[in-house]
């Protein structure tokens with residue numbers, strides 16, 4: 195076996211249930227035999243898969259049905275035969291879908307998919323090695339992540355110079371340390387020769403290089419490119435791993451483009467193996483360095499390789515073992531499947547499917563867990579602009595976004611509050627489940643976003659929705675007594691990085707603190723908006739498209755502590771992993787395990803969190819320990835006050851920017867005066883304005899003088915001139 199195969203880290207070990215079922219595989223294989231589509235043409239056909247594909251792919255994810263990757267999926271739809279919708283008993287769907295084009299993209303082999311990608315993938319040439327990884331293990335498993343050819347027991351200290359490194363890692367000749375690991379591989383050398391010449395086995399490589407040199411001599415061929423290849427090979431052979439981020443006290447490593455990024459990728463995979471090893475002595479790692487040193491380097495390498503800030507990587511890495519963390523970050527590099535929801539207020543899924551198929555769209559049901567979802571594989575037409583779309587027959591909606599509504603399970607004639615609802619994917623789904631009965635209050639604090647919400651409500655034919663535009667923390671003062679409330683909370687979006695890569699770099703610790711604070715305020719308002727006496731409901735669903743514990747379990751646990759009249763109940767969702775019962779030394783209410791987490795690398799859908807509460811009557815006169823706790827809680831809700839416009843607002847927190855009402859008044863007056871002046875109306879300004887008289891401590895300088903903001907000084911000058 196070639197050196198590349200020996201030395202590389204095996205691909206991340208497939209998670210339980212992540213291996214596509216045999217039927218799918220065999221169909222793919224059959225199809226592959228029939229047709230090997232060209233990359234270029236497939237690229238065109240695969241327009242439905244939006245987003246950039248610039249990094250190392252997880253090819254299997256892209257064609258897997260959403261939710262397919264996780265756990266025991268035995269109860270889910272078997273993948274459909276081409277051209278057939280699954281039998282959906284409830285809807286009696288029996289239509290055979292004439293999916294003429296189906297399978298063209300779906301039948302792409304993994305390596306073909308890899309070829310589609312550009313950027314680092316190509317330059318780093320991982321595609322071959324990826325495919326090869328899968329062949330390595332006869333049991334059909336990827337090699338253990340810890341497996342690597344470099345024995346760092348004898349690795350030199352960081353101070354060692356390059357020569358030293360070269361000596362220590364001269365694995366090209368008598369390399370005892372490699373023997374154990376690779377003896378059995380020798381027979382396979384032939385097979386792997388063509389895999390990646392840069393990583394060919396020692397002997398092969400030497401022989402190849404010798405041949406090459408001889409050829410060159412003969413031909414007098416000293417072309418630059420060949421020289422380059424030879425040099426790179428040597429670099430690779432002499433390469434060892436150090437932990438630069440650790441040695442620099444956690445500072446960022448400056449990475450040059452090209453080979454450095456490849457090095458980072460190699461080290462990253464090696465570090466995953468080291469970090470996973472149970473050996474406390476870290477014998478596979480860099481001598482003298484601890485597990486946390488290796489983890490720190492891994493954090494930096496992931497940040498560098500995938501383009502995150504190290505803070506966020508650190509935060510997200512804590513959620514997973516090292517191999518799963520890498521799988522999570524990798525899955526954020528490829529788009530999730532395109533999914534749509536049939537609007538049962540206007541059509542049936544099978545009719546919609548047929549209509550779209552007639553337009554050349556390739557699709558299939560999303561999975562057994564949804565009766566209204568379709569996964570779109572290819573579409574020759576923009577899926578957001580078909581006549582069916584414009585007629586409101588479907589919503590372009592991420593699979594994960596179905597989940598909170600399924601958990602909410604609204605019943606006909608109920609009153610439902612959707613606290614943060616724009617642009618209305620979930621509102622319109624609730625409306626459909628209510629069959630246009632009952633009433634939904636669809637609220638969003640962002641006025642602009644309520645426009646798209648309203649548009650969607652109209653397009654989808656929802657007649658039971660009232661759109662409102664409040665800060666949801668004003669509920670239940672605005673209106674309460676709901677049978678069910680959905681709080682799809684504003685969040686950091688760490689579950690949807692594949693859609694919004696800006697999250698990789700624009701989130702700080704402060705953002706997470708502020709978001710969690712808002713979410714905690716919102717969840718209490720949501721609970722208080724529910725009618726505990728509801729005959730049919732009394733439920734709250736809390737969801738986010740984030741995977742951080744701060745925004746999920748911590749918020750849920752907080753709500754349980756603050757409101758002893760609520761308890762968590764089963765979400766009713768068929769898949770997803772349990773929420774964390776404890777995290778970083780903090781123990782949550784054990785019932786938090788009833789919440790569900792969804793991950794891109796496990797469920798092939800956006801990262802998501804869903805919790806369902808049952809709200810019961812408050813017991814009178816009990817000052818429970820929970821309430822006492824509340825008094826001491828750092829997360830204390832800010833007290834509310836009514837502002838000048840009669841709106842309920844928070845009392846300002848210390849340290850958070852404050853407003854001086856008197857100053858405000860002056861500015862408002864000034865702008866009113868300007869507005870009137872524009873209309874040709876002059877008003878007297880002889881009356882001194884309030885701010886200049888302010889006694890606010892903020893308005894005073896250290897020597898007690900009143901500080902007048904520049905703009906006000908100008909205003910005063912103008913006034914005195916007048």
Ligand SMILES: C[S@@+](CC[C@H](N)C(=O)[O-])C[C@H]1O[C@@H](n2cnc3c(N)ncnc32)[C@H](O)[C@@H]1O
Pocket residue numbers: 595613614615616617618619620621637638639640643664665666667682683684685
């Ligand atoms: C995750 S999005 C909601 C998506 C929506 N549920 C859907 O399925 O289409 C969060 C929404 O919360 C809104 N929002 C943020 N802060 C809010 C607040 N204090 N009160 C109400 N809505 C808020 C944002 O404008 C945003 O539209």
